[in-house]
Amino acid sequence: MMFLRAAVCLTLFSLSACAGSTAKDSDNKAPEPKVSELSLALSTAAKDPATVTAGAEVFRRACESCHGTKGDGEIGPDLTDSEWDHGGQPEQIYKVIDGGLQDQGMPAFGRALGPEKVKQVTAFVLTLSAPKAP
Numbered sequence: 564m565m566f567l568r569a570a571v572c573l574t575l576f577s578l579s580a581c582a583g584s585t586a587k588d589s590d591n592k593a594p595e596p597k598v599s600e601l602s603l604a605l606s607t608a609a610k611d612p613a614t615v616t617a618g619a620e621v622f623r624r625a626c627e628s629c630h631g632t633k634g635d636g637e638i639g640p641d642l643t644d645s646e647w648d649h650g651g652q653p654e655q656i657y658k659v660i661d662g663g664l665q666d667q668g669m670p671a672f673g674r675a676l677g678p679e680k681v682k683q684v685t686a687f688v689l690t691l692s693a694p695k696a697p
């Protein structure tokens with residue numbers, strides 16, 4: 564019993580220590596400790612012209628009405644700057660598109676689009692905020 568309590572305390576302690584050190588504006592989602600496999604795959608996809616073109620087409624149909632024709636914001640926020648309210652890691656962007664933001668006006672697209680199109684449109688969104696070559 565004592566052991567159990569100690570274990571729980573330890574867990575709670577490390578959780579709060581963790582939350583303290585990563586306190587940022589990313590709500591309750593702690594940033595990924597390191598770049599995940601999915602983030603890597605998405606970054607690679609964002610460099611593939613065919614994927615990005617497919618993603619742009621998805622964007623035009625599904626996202627433009629809220630995020631603007633250039634993705635620079637209308638009802639939904641500007642996606643062309645490097646400010647992210649819900650995390651700028653490729654995986655975090657994917658998850659917002661996939662699962663939506665409940666009660667915040669951002670619909671979930673995972674079911675409607677399927678993983679491949681969500682990946683494509685994430686790749687496209689990544690190119691919007693990517694630093695432009697001089």
Ligand code: HEC
Pocket residue numbers: 621622625626627628629630638639640642646647648649650656659660664667668669670672684685688
């Ligand atoms: C019905 C309007 C609407 C549509 C359609 C829509 N969005 Fe959004 N989106 C929003 C709103 C509103 C937010 C901001 C939610 C908040 O933070 O309060 C948002 C947030 C986001 C974010 C997070 C931005 C950040 O700063 O972290 C991403 C990424 C995003 N949308 C991508 C997309 C993509 C890609 C599509 C198309 C597949 C799409 N959205 C379609 C309304 C929309």
